[in-house]
Amino acid sequence: MTALNGLRILVPESRELDLFAAMLEEAGAATLRCPLVRILPLADTGEADAFIDRSIAGEFQDIVLLTGEGLRHLVNYAGSRKEAFVAGLGRMRKIVRGPKPARVLRELGLVPDISAPQPTSGSVLEALVTGPLGGRTIAVQLYPGDGAARLVEGLAEHGAVVTTITPYRYASDADTAQVLAAIEAVIARRIGLVAFTASPQIDRMIAVAAQHERKTALLEALADTPVAAVGPVVEASLARYGISPSLSPNASFHMKPLVRAIIGWWQR
Known part of the structure; x- marks a missing residue:
């Protein structure tokens, strides 16, 4: 397949770097692979273990799943309690932010009860506040950082009793030399x-550039280098740095639609 012949793409994917890069290369692109962050299990699983026990005991009426990775980690922590934990999830109303947690639920033999119209925390909140929340016990599976803080605050403001769990952590210690080399390639306009x-990829790249006094040069380069964003959450993160993406999938915000969007953009 030669749909992307002549295009050199910087691929700062983390967990699925090789899969995403391979899809682009199969379409004819040349890729520069740069793993920016690693996802790690918790160093101390005490809080997650307590959360699993509470889920098994039926303490939560609803569970909001923001990432597939988070649910996978919870299932792994459950160990011999996996069957009981999955049964506990089955008794809850399950709300998903996007396709990844929905996919993991299906792998467990479960299905979402509510899917947010857009894969954002704000969209999850909008979907939930259409019904009464006063006194409702809601578990929210978070991701590292404070990107979903407004969701938790909004649920509490509507009277829900909210419990949160962040089941994994980011290790932003990918090879700094490799990250810096990718930054210099962008600054030199060698990336299409x-x-x-x-x-987290965006934050990591900007942080490394700042540490090496290349932040201004990187932001200037990104202002006139085409940027693809997988969906609204990434678009919002780019906007914090004044970066406007050139393309994004219209729906189904994951890798295959992103590849199709890139092909459509390149072939215009």
Whole structure:
């Protein structure tokens, strides 16, 4: 397949770097692979273990799943309690932010009860506040950082009793030399497209550039280098740095639609 011949793409994917890059290369692109963050299990699983026990005991009426990765980690922590934990999830109303947690639920033999219209925390909140929340016990599976703080605050403001769990952590210690080399390639305008698939990638790239006094040069380069964003969450993260993406999927915000969007943009 030669749909992307002549296009060199910086692929700062984390967990699924090789899969995403391979999809682009199969379409004819040349890729520069740069893992920016690593996802790690918790160093101390005490809080997660307590959360699993409470889920098994039926303490939550609803569970909001923001990431597939988070649910996978909870299932792994459950160990011998997996069957009981999955049964507990089955008794809850399950709300998903996007396709990844929905996919993991299906792998467990479960299905979402509510899917947010857009894969954002704000959209999850909008979907839930259409019904009464006063006194409702809601578990919210978060991701590292404070990107979903407004969701938690909004649920509490509507009277819900909210419990949160963040089941994994980011290790932003990917090879700094490799990250810096990718930054210099962008600054030198040797990259035809940067394809961001998660907000931590953006923060990590900007942080490394700042540490080496290259932040201004990087932001200037990103202002006139085409940037692809996998969806609204990444678009919002880019906007914090004054970066406007050139393309994004219209729906189904994950890698395959992003590849199709890149092909459509390149072939215009």
